[in-house]
Amino acid sequence: MADRLVIERLEFEGFVGIDESERTTPQPLAVDLELFLDLSQAISTDNLQNTVDYATVAKKIVATAKQEQFCLIETLAERLAEVILEGPTIKEVRLWVRKLRPPLKISVGSVGARIARGCCIGRPSQNESAASWLVNHRHLLPRGQALDLASGEGRNALFLAQQGFEVHAWDRNKDSLEALAAKAATLHLPITTRLIDLEQEPSIPVETFDLIVVFYYIQRNLIPAIIKSLRPGGIVIYETFLIDNHERFNHPRRREFCLGHNELLLLFSELRILAYREGQ
Known part of the structure; x- marks a missing residue:
């Protein structure tokens, strides 16, 4: 080009x-x-x-x-x-x-x-390469069933499947899930997709997943269900925009799509924090 x-x-x-x-x-x-x-x-x-x-x-x-x-x-x-x-x-x-x-x-x-x-x-773009926070903390990940919430085209789902997880990728965008399913089939990776609008159906099966990842999606009323859906010893990895990003760059445009300072710690206060970073 x-x-x-x-x-x-x-x-x-x-x-x-x-x-x-x-x-x-x-x-x-x-x-x-x-x-x-x-x-x-x-x-x-x-x-x-x-x-x-x-x-x-x-x-x-x-x-x-x-x-x-x-x-x-x-x-x-x-x-x-x-x-x-x-x-x-x-x-x-x-x-x-x-x-x-x-x-x-x-x-x-x-x-x-x-x-x-x-x-x-010949190098995948960020749409296909996993989030750096996930990659850098892969040593903390348990093995087993993984759920990628709001997966998009599945850059993180693909990474987890390559790490040996059986991955479930949920998203409300049909085209993104179809693209992910095609990639998974080509690579012979164990990824199951589900078309779901979590805002309309904010529920996850209880004690089902060993790992849940959420990147750049915030739905506060879903977090109790995320916690309950973890198996004993399960882990959540969550990363999204901080309010500072909205105030400095007006992105995302709506404040409610951003986390407040230390808000994520409060939302997951019943879990033990293994790693945490907040922008300055």
Whole structure:
């Protein structure tokens, strides 16, 4: 794909480094981006709705760098690629992220990592690669039956099936579930899909699942059912937007789709917390 948008030397602050001081003190970073997508409709209509708003991309990068910590610049690069590829429009991203003032005794201009990610280069996009919080905590996961709530096209369901889980993927979007079922069949993975509107049918079988994952979906009245549906020793992994994201970037547009500070801890207070992170 020849069409691309370019963002050159976007400067921001983030938390990345082997030393703890680097992960607690913001340091200057920069990234260069090439975003590969079909620009033909944008060119013919001269309408922003038919392309990618580079200001939105920049805000996502700055927010991710401020809210998360990384030991390696390579991990930061991967995370930024995941964020950029979350939507269906951008097919490939090439980026160069770097520390502008690395803690070295010798003089260098910068140190960083260059990566290319996306479906056009033989690497799945974020729609097909599992959420980093899930991947990074896979050592905590019990074996058995897993439920992916609001699964979409199943990036997390596919990952869990590849880890040996028998996966149930629930969503209200028929097209997404059909796409997931086709991928699972091609890969010979044990994934069962269910078309369900959880807002209309907020129930889950009791003591059925060893693992329940929910990403970027919030339905507060469903959480008691999630807890009751866990088998003894079962685990919930839950990640969604914080209210800070709405207040800073107006995304999601509705406040009720965001968690308040420490709200997730309160909602799951009857469970033991094994890992928790909240954006700053």
